[in-house]
Amino acid sequence: MAEKIQKPKGTQDLLPEATIAWQHVETTARQLFASWGYGEIRTPIFEDTALFLRGVGETTDIVHKEMYRFEKSERDLCLRPEGTAGVVRAFMEAGLSRASKPVKLWYTGPMFRYERPQAGRYRQFHQLGVEVFGLATPETDVEVIALAWQLLESLGLKGLTLHLNDIGTASDRTAFRAKLQEHLRPLLPQLCKTCQHRFDENPFRMLDCKVPACQAAYESVYIDDFLKTPWTGIDSQAAFTRITTLLSALNIPWVQNHKLVRGLDYYTHTVFEITANTDGVDGMGTINTVCGGGRYNGLVETLGGEPTPGVGWALGLERLIALLPKHEDSSPLMVVLPSGNDGSSPQDWASAYQQAKTLRQQHPTATILLDTSNRAFKKQMEAADKRGASSVWFQRDGEWQQKLLGR
Numbered sequence: 001m002a003e004k005i006q007k008p009k010g011t012q013d014l015l016p017e018a019t020i021a022w023q024h025v026e027t028t029a030r031q032l033f034a035s036w037g038y039g040e041i042r043t044p045i046f047e048d049t050a051l052f053l054r055g056v057g058e059t060t061d062i063v064h065k066e067m068y069r070f071e072k073s074e075r076d077l078c079l080r081p082e083g084t085a086g087v088v089r090a091f092m093e094a095g096l097s098r099a100s101k102p103v104k105l106w107y108t109g110p111m112f113r114y115e116r117p118q119a120g121r122y123r124q125f126h127q128l129g130v131e132v133f134g135l136a137t138p139e140t141d142v143e144v145i146a147l148a149w150q151l152l153e154s155l156g157l158k159g160l161t162l163h164l165n166d167i168g169t170a171s172d173r174t175a176f177r178a179k180l181q182e183h184l185r186p187l188l189p190q191l192c193k194t195c196q197h198r199f200d201e202n203p204f205r206m207l208d209c210k211v212p213a214c215q216a217a218y219e220s221v222y223i224d225d226f227l228k229t230p231w232t233g234i235d236s237q238a239a240f241t242r243i244t245t246l247l248s249a250l251n252i253p254w255v256q257n258h259k260l261v262r263g264l265d266y267y268t269h270t271v272f273e274i275t276a277n278t279d280g281v282d283g284m285g286t287i288n289t290v291c292g293g294g295r296y297n298g299l300v301e302t303l304g305g306e307p308t309p310g311v312g313w314a315l316g317l318e319r320l321i322a323l324l325p326k327h328e329d330s331s332p333l334m335v336v337l338p339s340g341n342d343g344s345s346p347q348d349w350a351s352a353y354q355q356a357k358t359l360r361q362q363h364p365t366a367t368i369l370l371d372t373s374n375r376a377f378k379k380q381m382e383a384a385d386k387r388g389a390s391s392v393w394f395q396r397d398g399e400w401q402q403k404l405l406g407r
């Protein structure tokens with residue numbers, strides 16, 4: 001026998017039992033986005049590598065270590081590791097960055113990162129995200145957070161917490177960076193290898209480290225004192241207070257996490273993550289962040305567009321779905337049984353197809369199966385029962401009749 005080919009490491013096949021939950025999430029999200037006035041955008045799965053080098057940042061893990069990069073006809077391309085950079089590129093290419101009215105978009109699709117696969121972490125995974133361009137108000141940050149919150153809540157996700165921070169602008173961070181390095185230099189020998197490596201390149205990302213010894217070292221370094229750049233007309237601290245006051249009024253429980261810096265370079269001011277309760281979900285333990293996002297006022301300009309503020313988030317569908325309560329397909333099943341191999345004529349078959357069509361019109365939420373096996377009638381009946389049909393339909397004296405199976 002020929003050797004079997006298996007799926008690449010870190011990828012998943014989703015069979016029909018699994019896609020039921022995916023469809024449920026996608027349908028819920030689609031309806032919610034439409035009702036909040038967000039339009040769907042679809043961008044290519046591969047892009048010029050330069051888009052992510054510039055847009056996400058060369059020192060970030062996802063660009064530095066995790067990209068699926070390849071060359072074709074001397075072009076440097078890669079599979080997208082995240083959605084925002086592509087959406088920004090498309091937004092500029094369509095001339096939307098010159099439009100004066102705000103633009104609200106959502107997207108979903110596969111993303112690719114060369115990571116060590118584990119529960120909740122894959123090499124091909126799927127994100128669902130939103131981006132809002134052209135609005136620099138704290139109230140817009142609250143709107144996108146409230147949208148994520150409503151989506152997660154309406155899907156039945158439990159134990160949600162919003163972690164929030166203000167990381168200022170690139171120039172605020174330059175000032176903080178010097179202070180941070182000065183503070184951490186003497187502690188370097190006690191820190192983990194990753195942190196030692198990040199010290200020169202991107203010390204800000206050190207705060208993200210999960211190693212307890214590193215966490216302890218970062219306890220007393222807060223960026224807050226360095227947040228000098230105002231929002232449009234609003235002092236940084238005042239903007240943050242406006243956001244948190246509104247979140248509390250909307251009953252969204254938030255905590256400020258001074259160490260939340262997020263993995264991507266493009267954020268300015270607000271960054272946030274939403275975690276869920278992972279108790280009882282196999283192997284997910286600490287992998288509990290389902291949604292991450294923030295404001296990125298400089299990104300459009302960095303990628304060559306007009307200065308345009310932006311804010312958005314992305315959530316990981318695999319993680320979200322792993323944490324959801326089981327979604328059962330509750331639509332009733334009816335099976336149409338042609339008279340079988342004891343002599344179905346072409347007319348009998350035509351009548352069976354017609355009957356299935358009529359039932360599908362009459363019961364749009366039910367599943368109507370037509371048994372085309374050409375087996376004996378008794379066998380068809382047994383198969384329908386085994387599949388859990390609520391009723392079967394068959395012809396008697398030229399009339400279609402329904403037999404209920406007691407479900």
Ligand code: ATP
Pocket residue numbers: 082113115120121122123124125126127262263289290291292293314315316317318319
């Ligand atoms: P993490 O710290 O868990 O690696 P991240 O900061 O790299 O997350 P983002 O780039 O912010 O994640 O992506 C947003 C969301 O996408 C995450 O909160 C997570 O739910 C999901 N996600 C990210 N990477 C993966 C992956 N490799 N497999 C599955 N889901 C992922």
Ligand code: MG
Pocket residue numbers: 263
């Ligand atoms: Mg990551």
